[in-house]
Amino acid sequence: MFKVAIAGASGLLGRALVRELAAQTGWQVVQTAFSRVGAQQVALDVRDARAVEDFVAREAPDAIVIAAAERRPDVCEHDPAAARALNVDAVRHVAAAAKPRGAWVLSISTDYVFDGSAPPYRPDAAPNPLNAYGRSKLEGERALLDATDNALVLRLPLLYGPIVAWQESAVTSLVPAIRASAQAGNASAVMDAWATRYPTFTPDVAFVIRELLTRCADGDAVRGLAQWSGDEPMTKYEIAQRIARALGIDARLTAQTEPADATPRPRDCHLDSGRLEALGIGRRTPFDAGIRAVLDAFEAEHAKP
Known part of the structure; x- marks a missing residue:
């Protein structure tokens, strides 16, 4: 029997993968x-080397998916040591x-390993991260591929999917402000x-990981470096417009046309998904369909008495 261990199964992507593998x-x-x-x-702190070693020895998985990470750029910028502990x-x-047990390892990385100046980026493009988050994820990629040749780094962009709180994704985190803007x-x-x-819809990423x-x-x-991405380019302003339409509200939105984040972010890190597409791996849900499903499911759950 093929045995898979998922580290970080309670997070946004981890839950989607659990559902897919069920x-x-x-x-x-x-x-x-x-x-x-x-x-x-199973309770496991992946930052604890002894605990990880004991877990792998006890469970003897054939494959391990590392979905645990510190993915918040501002948090990484303010506490790079903590980010490095989890991401590297x-x-x-x-x-x-x-x-030593021959287990294949898949680790999730990010489009933020690139500086966003020359998209689209193939897996072999030269990385140049602009912030502590991107640097920690790039270092994590290298740590994995230096430690074992039986591994794959899967780079992903901005994720959204079924949530337990609005703040779980940088997409759904926009909802409270969108709703507030519509109020007199x-x-x-x-x-x-x-x-x-x-x-990029987490159920689609989970499908890709199941195929891998x-x-x-x-x-x-599949080993080395691979990437998967949605194929609809949009700014957060455009994402907010689509969310407002899905919610059926008349939001008042103002476009910020200059970078305003305290932590530097790349402008366009479009990931080329060609390696996986050539293997016949992949699935993309249109954003409007995906975000409507997420919003409907979350609101139905929180409308329960």
């Missing part, structure tokens, strides 16, 4: 979490524990119209 018969899935440990999950050291711990007497919501993003795990189970693992 339909995969004949596999065993071991979920780990740190801050939100559910009934079907934890990846190294997993790789070191997996290598409130100011308009200022939204970034400078940087181009490619919002299937190849691993069949003895044809």
